[in-house]
Amino acid sequence: MLDLNQIIRPTAIIDQRRVLNNIARMSEKAHKSGVRFRPHFKTHQSAVIGNWFRNFGTRCITVSSLDMAMYFAEHGWDDITVAFPVNLREIDKIRDLASRIRLNLLALSPEAVTFLQNELQSPVGLWIKIDSGYRRTGMPWKDTESIVLLAKQIQRQSKTEFCGILTHSGNSYSASSLAEIRTIYAETVHRMQTVRKALTEAGITQCEISIGDTPCCSVVDTFTGVDEVRPGNFVFYDAMQWRLGSCSEADIAMVVACPVVALYPDRHHMVVYGGAVHLSKDFLLMPERRKIFGYVTSLLSGGWGPALPDAQVIALSQEHGIIQLSPEQMAQFRIGDLVAIIPVHSCLAANLHKKYYTLDGEWIPMAQI
């Protein structure tokens, strides 16, 4: 059980049962769909939570930096994809990791692929990153000519193995309905298959398709048309995913517990110790362009309750969180109490903490990178 006396400063709290349910649901969906589950560990950044995935059969993972790959490699993970464009300046880390584990990187340009061939001793797997519509990174899906050339270069080289094509449909984060998320999934798969068809026609017959974002992976019933899925945020979910419809409120598995330090009943404001350095400044846009930085709920030793209606974090400075709430809600709180804040973006909020406290009363360390 949570020992509330142990929580003296802003603390990331996780509901272990919800985390396990989220992992179970996503890994079962992958299993039933016959696709490889390669969860993204950038959200939780913890070897302990990583081990929870092992019980569901997870054997390979995704991370977003080489430092994170080093951390998880030290904790026994030996098949890791770094889903970030190759950073040439970290070649020493790449060389080290490639000699110890199955390391997969993203290829985005012939220059970087040549660089790897020249610099590596042990081979790495390479996925060609495809821009299937998000327009952040990757080779445009329509440019099949360049993609075929790059795949051939990868195949030709002795230090690079061609794995397939990989995308992140981050555009699902701006969808306004579940139907739109499903459309983005279908469109993404269609585009990736178009690319694969071009590769097959060019004689490249071994080519897997890997997709990744949490909204699409949460919303579709089955992973048709792909070989691998890499969602990450689903392990905790958050206010943003809840609003998108990727999860229900009861799936949200992480909150930040914050001590109440000041009460302003006349303007219905409560100030907590919990600011931008504990929650991040990601926000949700509400009607009339109002920004909110989290939902608010009570915290008891058994866990947190549903979000209090109309109670929202309306401003953050470095260490302060300003919460607006109703006079009735206000009356329940005293200075020194704890509130739980449902973060807008759990990946960024978790990254600001050094450990988690579980509802079972355990402290779980995170990577210090």
Added chain:
Amino acid sequence: MLDLNQIIRPTAIIDQRRVLNNIARMSEKAHKSGVRFRPHFKTHQSAVIGNWFRNFGTRCITVSSLDMAMYFAEHGWDDITVAFPVNLREIDKIRDLASRIRLNLLALSPEAVTFLQNELQSPVGLWIKIDSGYRRTGMPWKDTESIVLLAKQIQRQSKTEFCGILTHSGNSYSASSLAEIRTIYAETVHRMQTVRKALTEAGITQCEISIGDTPCCSVVDTFTGVDEVRPGNFVFYDAMQWRLGSCSEADIAMVVACPVVALYPDRHHMVVYGGAVHLSKDFLLMPERRKIFGYVTSLLSGGWGPALPDAQVIALSQEHGIIQLSPEQMAQFRIGDLVAIIPVHSCLAANLHKKYYTLDGEWIPMAQI
């Protein structure tokens, strides 16, 4: 000199000479004005940079958390104000610090002041936090009756010493001109003196006035009407202060060096390794509600250049930064190069790093709290 080969991942770079100039300018202004300089160390969070202040005569500091106070107390600072409402849940740290150093805390309510009397062995200094217009925390400056009562309670108690009244005019951050910042300063001082007058009339003759924000402290020529100043951000400044007019571009003393990982000449985008977990998601609002997350410049071994015109960080995800720039600027960069990003808010950006790299090629550790 900066060894660019040592910079392999997003790295906080500081220009030591600019930092020293910023410290010199602010501490001299305080000295000439005859006020106590109690700089806020939440921005740099480093004992090494703290020591640089000592050469300018700084003997007392401000921090924003008890953990930061513990860190600086361990590094020899023995007069520290925690400029944050007392967090009752951290009474053990308060007790410990109060027994070792001169510890000053903020009083906002009779309950917290009573709590301190009941729980402390060694006395602490208490400043009454005044809300002089920012409406974040503090007793409303017009409510002199409650302020007098609280000051009398503090004076009556054996474990609390009344220091004076303290405010943070954070509203200066939304000023649209230097004239407006000066008006906020004058208004703040006037309001604080109104409160002090009420205290004097009630028989409380010893009452200092402490003010704090970097825009006001940077813009005024002399600190009239106050006894203590507590600016923090000025040590590095940033894009936000530059826009406000608190500093010139040549005063900005910190950037985040980021490796270039992808180039998209067709849409004039460059992608760098450097995202929300290295810069924070604080942004500046540009015309047409466009957000920018930093300015961009080149980085050479001698330092960084002026911000490239029209080159801006237009989006951040966890590890990615998306930079928009002109075709001519674009043509100068290759994958594997470094760029320097001038952060929007240096306090939040610095907090995301574990050390600084100086233009002299030294690595400077930060507090790990």
